[in-house]
Amino acid sequence: MTSVLHRPTDDAKLSGLPEDVKARLQDRFKLVVPARSAADPSPAPVLDAAPPQDTSVQPIVSLNNVEKVYANGSKALAGVNLTVNPGDFLFVTGPSGSGKSTLLKLLYGYERPTSGNILVGDEPISDLRGNRLAMMRRRIGVVFQDYKLIPKRTVAENVAFVLWAQGFTRKEIHRRLWPTLKMVGLQGKAQCFPDELSGGEQQRVSIARAVVSTPPLLLADEPTGNLDAENSLQVIKILKKLNSIGITVIVTTHDEHLVRISNHPVVQIKNGRLHHLRR
Numbered sequence: 546m547t548s549v550l551h552r553p554t555d556d557a558k559l560s561g562l563p564e565d566v567k568a569r570l571q572d573r574f575k576l577v578v579p580a581r582s583a584a585d586p587s588p589a590p591v592l593d594a595a596p597p598q599d600t601s602v603q604p605i606v607s608l609n610n611v612e613k614v615y616a617n618g619s620k621a622l623a624g625v626n627l628t629v630n631p632g633d634f635l636f637v638t639g640p641s642g643s644g645k646s647t648l649l650k651l652l653y654g655y656e657r658p659t660s661g662n663i664l665v666g667d668e669p670i671s672d673l674r675g676n677r678l679a680m681m682r683r684r685i686g687v688v689f690q691d692y693k694l695i696p697k698r699t700v701a702e703n704v705a706f707v708l709w710a711q712g713f714t715r716k717e718i719h720r721r722l723w724p725t726l727k728m729v730g731l732q733g734k735a736q737c738f739p740d741e742l743s744g745g746e747q748q749r750v751s752i753a754r755a756v757v758s759t760p761p762l763l764l765a766d767e768p769t770g771n772l773d774a775e776n777s778l779q780v781i782k783i784l785k786k787l788n789s790i791g792i793t794v795i796v797t798t799h800d801e802h803l804v805r806i807s808n809h810p811v812v813q814i815k816n817g818r819l820h821h822l823r824r
């Protein structure tokens with residue numbers, strides 16, 4: 546099993562967050578982040594060297610020899626091994642039909658592997674059913690290419706709905722909603738309906754919805770697929786900001802440019818097989 550680069554969460558970046566939000570980010574999935582002291586002279590990991598096996602960190606995602614064959618015989622993934630550590634930002638690239646969406650669907654339990662094991666935190670997500678799966682999904686934010694907003698609800702309602710469904714109090718919903726809308730630059734559009742927004746704005750609503758309950762893991766499936774270059778960059782910038790406050794981000798894209806201008810680890814899926822392009 547190979548490990549992607551672990552990026553330690555910078556405690557200073559968490560310091561601006563409310564205490565309970567900070568605690569959630571640190572506790573969920575037993576997010577263990579070894580601090581590098583300022584006095585630590587050891588260099589950051591070298592990407593092209595053999596991947597470091599840091600056994601002190603519990604991965605947030607691990608796939609072991611995962612295979613997915615759909616009921617119609619389509620082979621989507623074969624022998625996929627991947628470890629993602631808390632605080633990582635990982636790009637998943639690959640041609641159309643290579644298996645990128647399937648990988649994310651397996652991670653949030655929408656599809657089940659044909660064989661192999663998948664752990665999210667310490668939960669075998671592929672074995673979970675019913676309530677346990679629903680509870681697990683609360684800890685995973687998901688962003689889709691086509692936004693999936695509720696058309697007859699305002700921006701504020703679309704985002705607040707997630708919290709309401711999870712039983713948050715009105716006060717807590719209010720407390721979380723505004724900073725989240727501000728973070729995606731939409732505080733001025735709170736009362737708009739989705740069809741009154743641009744594609745980029747709709748995608749930012751969907752990011753706000755995905756992170757308003759502070760999940761430690763965010764999965765974004767082609768979040769820039771329907772956006773122009775400028776909006777795509779803005780979306781990636783927001784995902785990076787979320788990553789900088791401790792959220793682990795896995796994003797699929799076939800936009801080579803976005804991958805090139807970033808220095809984050811990249812895996813490629815080709816014919817269902819996963820290759821590390823940049824660690």
Ligand SMILES: Nc1ncnc2c1ncn2[C@@H]1O[C@H](COP(=O)(O)OP(=O)(O)OP(=O)(O)O)[C@@H](O)[C@H]1O
Pocket residue numbers: 615616617619620621639640641642643644645646647648799
């Ligand atoms: N529900 C399904 N039933 C049967 N086959 C499927 C299903 N979903 C995906 N596939 C097949 O699995 C393979 C991988 O599909 P997947 O959607 O994961 O690719 P992708 O890399 O995300 O593609 P794209 O970039 O075009 O979104 C493809 O051959 C696809 O036809």
